[in-house]
Amino acid sequence: MIGKDARTLLEVRNLTAKVAGVEILKGISLTVRAGEVHAIMGPNGSGKSTFAKALAGHPAYEVTGGTASFDGKDLFAMPAEERARAGLFLGFQYPVEVPGVANSQFLRLAYNTVQGARGKDELDPLEFDDFVRERMKLLEMDPAFLDRSVNEGFSGGEKKRNEILQMALLEPRLAFLDETDSGLDIDALRIVAGGVNKLLTAENAVVLVTHYQRLLNYIVPDYVHVMDGGRIVKTGDKALAVELESRGYDWLDKQAA
Amino acid sequence: MSTTTTAFLEGLLAGHSAAPAGPLGWLNALRGEALERANALTLPTTREEDWRFTDLSALYKLAFRPAVAAALPTLATIESFAVPEVAARLVFVDGKFAPRLSSGGSTAGIEVRDLASALASDDGFLRGRLAQLADYRDDAFRAINAACLADGAVVRARRNAAADGPVQLLFLSTQSEVATHPRVLIVAEEGSDLTVIEEYAGLADGPYCVNGVTEVAVGTAARVCHVRVQREAAGAFHVATTAVRVERDAAYASVSVALGARISRHNLNVVQAGEGVTVNLDGLALIHERQLADTHSFIDHAQPHGTSRQLHKCIVGGQAHAVFNGRILVRAGAQLTNSAQQSRNLLLSRRAHVDTKPQLEIFADDVKCAHGATIGQLEADEMFYLRTRGLSESAARNLLTYGFAAEIVDHIPIASVAASLRRAVMEQTQAELEPAA
Numbered sequence: 063m064i065g066k067d068a069r070t071l072l073e074v075r076n077l078t079a080k081v082a083g084v085e086i087l088k089g090i091s092l093t094v095r096a097g098e099v100h101a102i103m104g105p106n107g108s109g110k111s112t113f114a115k116a117l118a119g120h121p122a123y124e125v126t127g128g129t130a131s132f133d134g135k136d137l138f139a140m141p142a143e144e145r146a147r148a149g150l151f152l153g154f155q156y157p158v159e160v161p162g163v164a165n166s167q168f169l170r171l172a173y174n175t176v177q178g179a180r181g182k183d184e185l186d187p188l189e190f191d192d193f194v195r196e197r198m199k200l201l202e203m204d205p206a207f208l209d210r211s212v213n214e215g216f217s218g219g220e221k222k223r224n225e226i227l228q229m230a231l232l233e234p235r236l237a238f239l240d241e242t243d244s245g246l247d248i249d250a251l252r253i254v255a256g257g258v259n260k261l262l263t264a265e266n267a268v269v270l271v272t273h274y275q276r277l278l279n280y281i282v283p284d285y286v287h288v289m290d291g292g293r294i295v296k297t298g299d300k301a302l303a304v305e306l307e308s309r310g311y312d313w314l315d316k317q318a319a
Numbered sequence: 320m321s322t323t324t325t326a327f328l329e330g331l332l333a334g335h336s337a338a339p340a341g342p343l344g345w346l347n348a349l350r351g352e353a354l355e356r357a358n359a360l361t362l363p364t365t366r367e368e369d370w371r372f373t374d375l376s377a378l379y380k381l382a383f384r385p386a387v388a389a390a391l392p393t394l395a396t397i398e399s400f401a402v403p404e405v406a407a408r409l410v411f412v413d414g415k416f417a418p419r420l421s422s423g424g425s426t427a428g429i430e431v432r433d434l435a436s437a438l439a440s441d442d443g444f445l446r447g448r449l450a451q452l453a454d455y456r457d458d459a460f461r462a463i464n465a466a467c468l469a470d471g472a473v474v475r476a477r478r479n480a481a482a483d484g485p486v487q488l489l490f491l492s493t494q495s496e497v498a499t500h501p502r503v504l505i506v507a508e509e510g511s512d513l514t515v516i517e518e519y520a521g522l523a524d525g526p527y528c529v530n531g532v533t534e535v536a537v538g539t540a541a542r543v544c545h546v547r548v549q550r551e552a553a554g555a556f557h558v559a560t561t562a563v564r565v566e567r568d569a570a571y572a573s574v575s576v577a578l579g580a581r582i583s584r585h586n587l588n589v590v591q592a593g594e595g596v597t598v599n600l601d602g603l604a605l606i607h608e609r610q611l612a613d614t615h616s617f618i619d620h621a622q623p624h625g626t627s628r629q630l631h632k633c634i635v636g637g638q639a640h641a642v643f644n645g646r647i648l649v650r651a652g653a654q655l656t657n658s659a660q661q662s663r664n665l666l667l668s669r670r671a672h673v674d675t676k677p678q679l680e681i682f683a684d685d686v687k688c689a690h691g692a693t694i695g696q697l698e699a700d701e702m703f704y705l706r707t708r709g710l711s712e713s714a715a716r717n718l719l720t721y722g723f724a725a726e727i728v729d730h731i732p733i734a735s736v737a738a739s740l741r742r743a744v745m746e747q748t749q750a751e752l753e754p755a756a
Contacts, residue, residue, distance in 0.1 A: 120703050142706035143715075151707070158704035162725030163718060167752045171718065172708035179709065211722070211729075228708060 068095040071236045071267050072117075072137075077128035078292075079116045085126070086112045088292035094236060097264040101278055101303060102271045104289035105311050110271045111155060113289070114238040118152040119145050133235060147179035149235030153225040153242050155271075160212035165224070168212045169194055173231045197230045201257045218245030219254075226257045233261075237268045243277040255280030275307035288314060324362060330383040331498045331530065332357060334467030337385040343438060345446050346468070353455045353465030360459040372642040372674040373584055373613040378556045383498035383528050386413035391420060392493060392522060400491075402516060402735050406484035407431040409472050412491050414499030416470055428480025429513070434471035434502055445473070449504055452534040453562035453588075460558045464500040464532040471502030476511035476541070485514040485546075485733055492555065495525025503533040507541040507569075514544040516736060519559075521552030521579065531559035539593065540568040546731050548740065551579035553608075560586040567593025567622075574730045576740055577604040577612045578747070584613040591618070591625040591653075598627040602643075603727035605747055607636035607667075617646045620653040620683075629660040632727055633675070634720060634748075636667035646678040647688065654685045662692040665723055714751055721750035 072094040079087040086109045094100055102110050116123040117130060119142030130137040132150055140148065160168065166187075173194075174184040185193060195205055201223045213221050222242050229237050239258070243251055258281055262268060270281060278286070278300060286302040287294045288311070295314055296302065335354050340347045362379060363370040391412055397420045402408070407423030409416065409431060416433035425431055438445060455465040472488045490501050507513045519529060529551065537543045551557050557580040565571045577583055589598050604612035618627045633641035641664065649656045664673040677690040697719045705715035724744040731737040745752055 115703075118703075118707050122699060141712070142703060143709050143711050146707050146709040154704065154707075158698075158701050160701065160705075160719065160722045162722030162727075162729060163752075168708075168718070171714070171751060172705075172710065175711075175714070176709040211726075232708065 068097050068264070070095050072130065072132055074117070074130045075128055077113070077116070077130060078126045079112065080124045080126050081112060081122060086292050087116060089128070090292070090294055092287070092294065094267050094269060096235075096267055098267045098285065099262070099281060099283045100267070100269045101283040101286045102269060102289055103273065103286060103303060103306055108289040109292040110289050111240055114152055114240045114271055117238065118142060118150060146232070147176050151229050151232055151234035151237040153229060153237060153239035155241040155244065157213045157221040157225055159214045161214045163212050164208070165210055165212050166191070166194065166208040169208075169228065169231060172228065176232050194231065198227060200230055200260055201226055202253050203227060219247065219250040222246055222254055223250070223257075226254055230257065230261055235266050237266070238271065239268060240271045241273065242270070243272055243274060251277065252280060275303045278303045290314065324379045326382045327379045328357070328362065331463050331528070332466060334385045334463075334469075334498060334500055338467065338469030341438065343441070343446075346438065349450055350466055350468055353450075353462050353468070356456055357459060357462035357466045360462055362459050369615065372640070373582070373611060375582065378528065378582065381496075381526055381528075383496055386415065386494055386497045386499060389413065389494060391417055392491060394420065396522070400489050400518065400520060402485065402487050402733060404484050404733050404735055405487045405516070406482055408487040408489065409433060410489045410491065411470065411472070411501060413494050413497055414470055414490075414501060426483060428477040428511070429482045429486070430473070430475040430477070431486050432473050434473050434504070435469060437473045444475070445504070448506060448536065450534070452536065452564050453532045453560050458560070460530050461532055461560055464502060464530050467500040468502050472504070474503075474505045474513065474515055476507045476513040478508045479510040480508075481512040482514065485516050487516045487518065490519045490529065490531070492521040492523050492527050492529060492551065495523045495527055495554070497523075498528040498530060501529065501531040503531070505533070505535040505543065505545075507537050507543045509538040509540060511538065511541045513542070514546070514732065516546045516548070516733065518548040518550070519557060520550050521555050523552050524554065526554040526556065526581070527552070528556045529559070533559070533561045535561065535563040535571070537563065537565040537569045537571050539566045541566070542570045543572070544732060545571065545573040546733065546736060547573065547575040548736070549577045549579055549583055549585070550743070551583070553579070553581060555580040557583040559584070560588065563587075563589040564592050565589065565596045565598060568595045569593070570597040572599040574601045574727065575603070575614070576728065577606070577614070578743060580610065580612070582611045584615070587614065587616040589616075589618050591620050591622055591627070594622045595624045596622065596626070598625070600627070600629040600631070601727050601730045602629075602631035603724055604633045604641050605724050605744060606634070606639040606641060607747065608639060609637065610639045611642070612639075613642035615644045615646070617648070618658070620647070620649040620656045620658065623652060623654045623656070625653060625656050627658045630727065631662050632723065633664045633673055634667065634724055635664070635671035635673055638668075638670040640672040641674070643673075643675045644678060645676070645690070647680070647690070649681045649683050649686050649688065651682040653683045656683060656686040656688070658686070658688045660690040664692070664694040665720065666694065666696060667720065717748050717750040718752070720748040721745055721752065724748065
């Protein structure tokens with residue numbers, strides 16, 4: 063879905079970042095334009111999740127160098143919530159449980175907060191209920207999940223569906239989905255991936271952080287990046303993911319050396 | 320004893336002479352003995368281990384008197400405390416039963432009566448049951464309560480009876496400088512099923528003192544669900560004991576929520592008196608400003624095959640101070656006891672303070688006992704999650720604080736009570752939520 067004059071959503075240049083005093087990201091550059099699907103792969107500890115969290119604004123991830131502009135704005139000048147309101151979404155690898163808060167209450171609060179910040183109409187509880195039920199159909203989610211506490215006691219697959227439901231409600235310009243495929247059985251993977259595909263337009267973009275090529279059979283990437291040691295060491299198209307699946311990551315090290 | 324303390328004690332014990340001796344010899348004897356104990360016992364101070372963190376000296380400087388007859392609150396006022404699900408509601412105003420504000424009453428197998436009239440027509444049921452579970456010989460406040468024993472509530476579920484709905488006991492304080500001594504007796508006979516909501520609330524502006532005692536006898540294979548809500552006025556002092564005895568194969572579940580009062584202390588003592596007993600205790604103290612809320616619980620596993628689960632939470636803001644002492648005793652014969660206790664505490668400000676103490680005493684060798692205590696602030700990852708959904712830092716904090724409290728409220732099986740408490744929690748935590756449908 064790459065358009066010729068597609069607008070640049072994210073422009074990251076030489077990003078370095080520390081977690082607990084240890085430098086994890088050692089100079090990452092990435093450009094994402096509207097309509098694109100990117101995949102970031104790489105071995106455990108290569109910095110994939112750190113990259114996603116640093117962009118989303120986790121306070122424990124200290125940006126030490128480089129720049130990131132999102133839709134023309136300086137991303138690192140904004141706190142996490144402003145990044146979300148501006149249209150950056152992070153689908154969590156491990157979504158947080160919030161006991162005591164009904165999922166419906168949380169979803170509506172998030173939706174209305176973001177709508178309000180974008181100068182759009184907020185929905186009252188009844189309107190929202192209709193709207194969220196409609197969106198849940200995208201993910202074949204049981205409406206019973208509205209009444210339960212946020213993510214509490216959800217299976218791994220249910221948590222991931224709830225993440226994509228939030229993406230469907232908040233309509234981000236750019237979504238980073240951090241290992242959304244982990245913990246999903248094959249049916250759930252198909253449903254979740256189908257939901258993401260339906261949300262993709264020429265105006266938005268998605269970056270899939272994943273270990274496995276499997277997800278990329280369902281959501282076909284335009285670019286595949288391999289991260290290692292806090293850098294992007296190789297970029298290719300979807301064929302690269304297939305190659306990684308059969309050869310692993312070791313050959314890249316040798317190539318780099 | 321200092322003269323100021325004497326004035327305090329005399330003020331409280333004026334409740335004894337305010338209710339003159341009646342025709343029941345055993346009751347007069349009980350009240351007389353309790354009066355002697357009240358005069359002999361010293362009022363607790365922070366020098367005692369059991370009161371180390373709860374300083375009542377501000378209370379002892381005050382002088383209280385028994386309530387005088389006054390205009391009752393309007394029905395409209397009472398309606399704000401209404402629980403539509405209830406089968407019966409007894410309202411007490413400044414300790415006195417208010418029949419005009421009460422509704423429902425005894426139905427087949429479930430007797431709900433005010434204590435004064437139950438005593439007046441007692442056929443022997445109350446003798447041998449009243450003041451048997453909450454010992455007044457070892458505690459000054461319980462002794463004062465027993466010495467002043469005159470009014471309160473009696474709820475009795477007869478053998479195998481199941482109530483149509485919960486029973487609500489509402490104790491409203493409307494007068495300042497008044498001390499009341501509510502007394503509640505709940506008897507669930509063999510195989511019965513009963514839910515009781517015990518609520519304390521205040522409409523008075525100045526200081527007042529509520530010194531309550533509630534006794535709950537849960538018979539063989541009976542089930543009692545006990546919801547206790549303390550939302551006294553800001554100037555109130557609230558001291559209370561709930562004493563529970565649970566017989567074989569019976570279950571007692573309690574959800575206790577403390578929101579109000581300047582200083583509150585709740586002793587919750589549960590004895591597993593038979594085999595195979597299940598006890599669930601959930602507690603929440605949500606306090607701010609200069610409030611102090613103290614819960615001392617004691618679960619006595621006296622028999623084998625008992626289960627107890629306890630979750631106590633404190634959310635403390637401002638310069639408030641929460642205290643939790645959770646004692647669990649597993650006696651030598653109480654093999655195969657399974658007990659789990661959690662104390663979780665959230666501090667919302669630098670000057671907020673929590674003292675929490677699990678106290679396990681285990682004398683049986685084949686038991687499973689788990690306990691844990693956490694004190695802290697909100698988790699950074701939880702905050703981050705909500706902020707990535709667009710919530711501001713303060714909105715995220717308020718929402719998480721609300722959820723921390725609501726997890727306890729969710730254990731209340733009466734929808735309107737849970738909803739009302741969720742609203743109260745929302746207000747106090749300033750969570751920007753609509754109540755869940």
